Amino acid sequence: MNHNFTETFLKASFSIDGISISKEDALNLSREVRELISNELKDPSIVYLQDDNPLRFCLTFFTLLDFGHAPIALAPDFNQVQKDHFLLNKKRSWLENGSFIKIAINGKSEIEFENSYACLTSGTTGSPKVCWLSTDGARFNASAHAKSLKLSKDHTLLQSLPLYHSFGIACYLWTVLELGCQLDFNTVFLGMKGLTKRVDAKTLKNAVLYASPAQLKFMLREKVAKPVTGVDIISFGGGEVLSADVIKLEDKFEDIKSFVTYGLTEAGPRVSTGPIDKERESGFIGCAFKEISVKVLTDADELKSSGLGKLCIKSPSLKQNQDEDETRDGYYITRDLVQITDDEIFFQSREHDLIKVGGVSIYAKDIEVVAREFEGLKDCLVFSKEHKMYGEIPILIAEGEVDKTELLIFLKDKLAVLQIPKKIHIVSEFPRHSLDKINRKKLFEIIEESS
Structure with missing residues (x-):
């Protein structure tokens, strides 16, 4: 043993x-x-x-x-x-x-890797991949993440995301092992109604809740008679969230601290954490943990400590089965475009979500943020399609029962000319992976079959 x-x-x-x-x-x-x-x-x-x-x-x-x-x-x-x-x-x-x-x-x-375990990537953009993570790296990652949220042994982790995902293993299993805090397993996601029932049953105290962007939207739609007590911390990861939405959710709780966190399975998985602040620019995903170094790989193919480029990570918890083309000088190269300013990291776009319309860079997320304001739209996805004249054009897939014409009129009123989607698809419900991430592969298959 x-x-x-x-x-x-x-x-x-x-x-x-x-x-x-x-x-x-x-x-x-x-x-x-x-x-x-x-x-x-x-x-x-x-x-x-x-x-x-x-x-x-x-x-x-x-x-x-x-x-x-x-x-x-x-x-x-x-x-x-x-x-x-x-x-x-x-x-x-x-x-x-x-x-x-x-x-x-x-x-x-x-x-091949002793004292290790493996998790799968979510497969958001393709087939899931196996990532081998060391137990030492996992313990570091769990401790660093816990420190960033100021967790202690007195807290109770409310398990509402999958245990088998790299996030679940680090933020539930390893965190409990490191801190000795309580772990509460849940058979269903604890939305506002579920949390209210727990308050009434007096089983909610010093609680910590991790949630995905999709779960945030679900909780915003739920009504509560009075603010929920007993939840100290709520942290959002697995995708970008709007500070304004989180601040709205805070009104449904009594004395709660809200955080945004960023990570990926290949990093073991957590990288950064930051408090929700309405004064910060859109896309803030926190500051890297103290023991983790982050840089950007610029268009000039240079590693820089600040500026715009692909996020690159050097961490004790990086996956062990790295390919040579995935790293540069010990830094793992992600496919996420970020801006680093004064050690603060701002998410810009996934690499595949950067759309060059007539040579002008358009970020899919900027279109998605506006589209989500449309009444009745549950979620959306913008992607790039090749075009003879413009090189690339943005295409929008909307989730929900919405009118395509009315949505287009709404977008034309709020977006720049080059940002306006050249085509809109409506899907009643998006297929999803763990952490409620959109299964792009299946979604594109649905669009292709319906075209």
Whole structure:
């Protein structure tokens, strides 16, 4: 056994939907997991980890690491065809126990990175990719993220985002292990109604809630009779949020601190955090953690400490399976265009969302921000399409039951000429990945089929 992660993790307190899980039940479940793994996996193995029981998922994750195995965290509905995409021509052994499913690749030589685990990227722009993350890097990342939010052992983390995602593993599992704080598992997302019920049941105190931009929009639509108490901190990640929207949401809480955070699976995953401030420019995603260095790769192909360019990250928690073309001087090159000014990072656009219309740079997010103001529009996506005359033109896909003509009139009144979408598609509901990110690949397939 290499570690005692499980023993440390079990020192924390756990609950599900606000109902406490006894220490005895947690210990008994841990013994079951330990016995199963020790009996069935004799050699260090790469292990697919899937489980819809949240506490058992956590205990299995840490127990596998304790025994020298390398877990790959997957969604419960991740199927065999998808698994084969990642690990072809490998010798597999099956181990099943109800909803607890593992597929192990036996043999020490198969484990390329010791003391590591793997997560998948969300696949927002294509197929998900495997990222191998070290346990030391993960512990650093969880601690740095917790410090940026001023978390302590007295806080309760409200799990409302997937555990199997790199964010969930760092911000729930590793954070609990590092701080010893309480972890409350939730079977459904805790919107305003759910939080209000928890207040009424007196099961909400010193709580911390992580939410996605899509969840922010959902919470804004919900009505509350009185401000929610017991939530100290709410932090938004997984995409850009508008400060004005977060400030509106703050009115539904009593004495809450709001933050925006940025990260990506390849970075292990968190990079920066910052307080929500209506005075700051649009796109603020915080300042890098103290131990993380960030730069921009400019159009002149130079690494600079400030200015506009692709965000580049040097961090102890970067993924281990890096390709040569992904790095420069130890910095991981992201596909996110940012502006760094006085150590503050401002998100501009995804690389694929920069649209050159007649040689003029147009940012998809600038169009999306305006479009989301249109009544009845739930969400939208702007992308680039080749054009003979202009080189590229913006195309808008709108989610919701909206009138295309009225939407176009609305946009023409608020956007510059080159920003106006040359075509608008209406989709009733967007397909999404974990963290509620839009599944662009499936969305484009829907558009193609309907054209």
